[in-house]
Amino acid sequence: MSKLGLWWVRWNGSDYESRMTVGNRKATVEDFRERGFDRIVVLSGEGRGIKYSGPFYNSGYNDGREFARWVSNHIYGMPLYITIPFSRPEGFPRDQVQIPFEYSGVNSYYKGWIDGVLSVDNTDLNGFYWSYESCLQTTSHDEAHVTKEFIQYMSNYIRNHDQELIWIPTIGDRTMDQIKTFCAIPTLAGYFNHVFVQPHYYQTTKLSDGSDYTFQELACRVEWMASKGLSIEMEADNSIIGEKSNCAYCKSIQGTWEGDHFKEKVGCDENPTSETEEECINRACDYYRAITEVNPSAFSTKAYYFGTDLRVVDRVRSKCPDW
Structure with missing residues (x-):
């Protein structure tokens, strides 16, 4: 049994910095361990917060090596997965994904990144995290046009280096029929050592067809995951402790923007009432309740x-200790 905690970092223009805190102080690996986490995923969304040197020769290798050096100096003492950044800071893919991982003797940015990470001696490295979250990739509905051949090459290359490859795709606010019809997660699962599906239940109370995203609907998705041999991402955020989300990718989920801050649809804000705070915590706890009900x-x-x-973890577990 393992619990993987997501550790967020960002490039500040001159160096990387950790975004993880416990209140007013920076979080440590020990803070993760004290909360039962035994593996760490070091990431920055789909890659927008990761340095991108440009589309020139060996940039992937150099960027990956620099990132891995920072990780080895700042996050150590626990097995970890290092992100493979899919997007540039402006959102476009870092390289082509319609081609093999290695083509015409030229490495893709993504292969170069992996080689750069592997060039840094880090005994904590357990594998890589494929950061492109779309469940539509490798299908005709994927805007980035990622091919199954690309995923296969990447998977084989990483596993041939005795490393794991994990993925945390989102199903968004799709209905179960849409998930079964359009999402390629079960088809691609064999290329990954672990697949953790984002239910997106915490982020919204409505599905794409306008119906309510109820606990029963969450349980249906959890049952589908179990039947396909998939795992789950447990979801909550800083709004549970009275702070608004401030992440670049949140524009894609339901809620409202106030300046640079995103207000979750479930109703938590900077000055939550006891009712809205309880609603958020209950919605986070529903993940564990659904798992318990299913399997x-x-x-x-x-x-x-x-x-x-990490106070978010403490606050949720004050209501549901096994979360």
Whole structure:
């Protein structure tokens, strides 16, 4: 049984910096360990917060090596997965994904990144995290046009280096029929050592057809995950402790923007009432309740998104200790 905690970092223009805190202080690996996490995923969304040197020769290698050096100096003492950044800071893919991982004797940016990471001696490195979250990739509906051949090459290359490859795709606010019809997660799962599906239940109360995203609908998705041999990402965020989300990718989920801050649809804000705070915590706890109702043994390994402050984990577990 393992619990993977997401550790968010960002490039500040001159160096990387950790975004993880416990209140007013920077979080440490020990803070993760004290909360039951035994593996760490070091990431920055789909890659927008990761340095991009440009599309020139060996830039992937140099960027990956620089990132891996920072990680080895700042996050150590626990097995970890390092992100493979899919997007540039402006959102476009860092390289082509319609071609093999290595083509015409030229490495793709992504292969170069992996080689750069592997060039840094880090005994904590357990594998890589494929950061492109779309469940549509490799289908005709994928805007980035990622091919199954690309995923296969990447998977084989990483596994041939005795490393794992994990993925945390989102199903968004799709209905179950849409998930079964359009999402390629079960088809691609064999290329990954672990797949943790984002239910997106915490982020919205409505599905794409206008119906309510109820606990029963969450349980249906958890049952689908179990039947396909998939795991789950547990979801909460800083709004549970009275802070608004402030992440670049949040524009894609339901809610409202106030300046640079995103207000979740579930109703938490900077000055939550006891009612809205309780609603948010209950919605986060519903993940564990759904797992318990479906099949707890099917989810012995889980990933956890909880924003950037580990007090979120403490607050949720004050209501549901087994979260």
